[in-house]
Amino acid sequence: MADAGRDLVLGLGMGVVVRRDEEEAERGRRDRDARRELEFGTGRCGGWSSPEPPAVRLTLLPGLVPHLGLPWPSPSSETNRHLEASTTRGFDVNRAPSLSVAGAAAAAEEDEAGAAAAAAAASSSPNNSAGSFPTDFSSAQGQGAPGGGADRACSRASDDDDGGSARKKLRLSKEQSAFLEESFKEHATLNPKQKLALAKQLNLRPRQVEVWFQNRRARTKLKQTEVDCEYLKRCCETLTEENRRLQKELAELRALKTVHPFYMHLPATTLSMCPSCERVASNSAAPAAAPAAPASSPSPATTGIAAASAPPEQQRPSSFAALFSSPLNRPLASHAQPQPQAPTS
DNA sequence: TATCTTGAGGTTGTTACTTCA
DNA sequence: GATGAAGTAACAACCTCAAGA
Structure with missing residues (x-):
């Protein structure tokens, strides 16, 4: 479109000015392209x-x-x-x-x-x-594609009748x-x-x-x-399934909490658990176990459950499974991502 | 005949450049 | 001479149409 318009102007003989403009445009284009070349x-x-x-x-x-x-x-x-x-x-x-x-x-x-x-x-x-x-397309243009046999329309046919209103395919x-x-x-x-x-x-x-x-x-x-x-x-389906599984797991854990109320005297926020190693630690029991670690965003697998970062030997020796021997208890999902850092509870 | 592919027109937004006050 | 606004050109992206396979 723009090319055609420019060419038309050129054809009308406004040569000097237009050509100067074109030169400038071309120069600008070169500069721009050169900049792009430098940038990228x-x-x-x-x-x-x-x-x-x-x-x-x-x-x-x-x-x-x-x-x-x-x-x-x-x-x-x-x-x-x-x-x-x-x-x-x-x-x-x-x-x-x-x-x-x-x-x-x-x-x-x-x-x-x-x-x-x-x-x-x-x-x-x-x-x-x-x-x-094959690059000699000029010969094939007028006589159709040599190999294909399909005599496709010569695209040069539109060169002369651009002014036509009908859209030519x-x-x-x-x-x-x-x-x-x-x-x-x-x-x-x-x-x-x-x-x-x-x-x-x-x-x-x-x-x-x-x-x-x-x-x-x-x-x-x-x-x-x-x-x-x-x-x-x-991805969405996978995450939905994962979310469903975690919700179920959370519900089970909450049910366990109600089944074993003796554990409720501990502040909820002090109970932390590493989902991968299944160890539980409380801040009150082992304050040094959870140093002021930078607040890292918990992974989806540990959201809502604080994970312990201290070495296992400094934590409570008992695992989560050992604390709750309820039949409901089952190992956490094996694919839970290990959380090396404990979010601040 | 319906569907898909694809060449092409039109519009809009962006960028870079030039001109001018 | 420096600066900002206005005008212009080129182009990409997008939407759309329509011819042809």
Whole structure:
């Protein structure tokens, strides 16, 4: 849209001012990109090389993962790779994927260039270095995809009739899509030069490349969101079950309290228990056993029950099970997390 | 024919830059 | 010359539509 408008202005011959503006804009863009490169590029984030670790994707949750024992879904999946790339900015603006910068700069008049010129440019690219990937899309454009046999509509057909009000659906060829996919794996966002280079290489308009990347990012993110949602659902179910179990356990402990009222003379707050080692200590009995430890947030497994931090030999020798030999008594859940620090009671 | 995929248009918010008082 | 407001451009994100498989 913006490109088309700019090109239109250029085409109307307001050359001097517009070109100066464009130069300034380009300069500003370069500066901005250079800044981004400085900000993010120290680790080569999002550059043309391999992407860095994910920058987003619900970073609060992975910390929960080890506790829940649920693996985060497919961290190295393609969608994640894409998301990683999409969330890290700062490309090397001086590097084009496989076209020379000069070639990319020459493509600045991209929209005015006809199909023939684009084809010539594409074929004359000094380094169509997409490996074994077919890059001569200009030939396939007019005659349909060579291998697929599916004579998809030539996307260049829309170059001349952009003014038309009807929205035209143009399918990219398999080769074009595959090449865009490869580029997206490298970097999920494009700077103008990369966009131009890619457009030129694929014999597409830069706007088409831009739109393709926008849609790709959006749909990748959507897919990742669905995966994350599924995972969070599982986490929620696990936590709900855990909560239910703990509530039941708490109810049992309260029932034990009423069954053995002799123990009630102790202040409730002085009774502390380590859920993992099943030892009970009271502050009044062993004040040194619970030093003024920093108030650490109790884990879900010990919420409401103070845990003792002193060494077992300094605690009451009797275990919780020994104190209450009621049939109701049973060992605490074996998966209760050991609490090395006792919260201040 | 229904459904899904995907190219594309439009809107909004953000960021960076330039111009001007 | 420094500074802040206003204007502008580019872009990402999002929503939506619609063509085509």
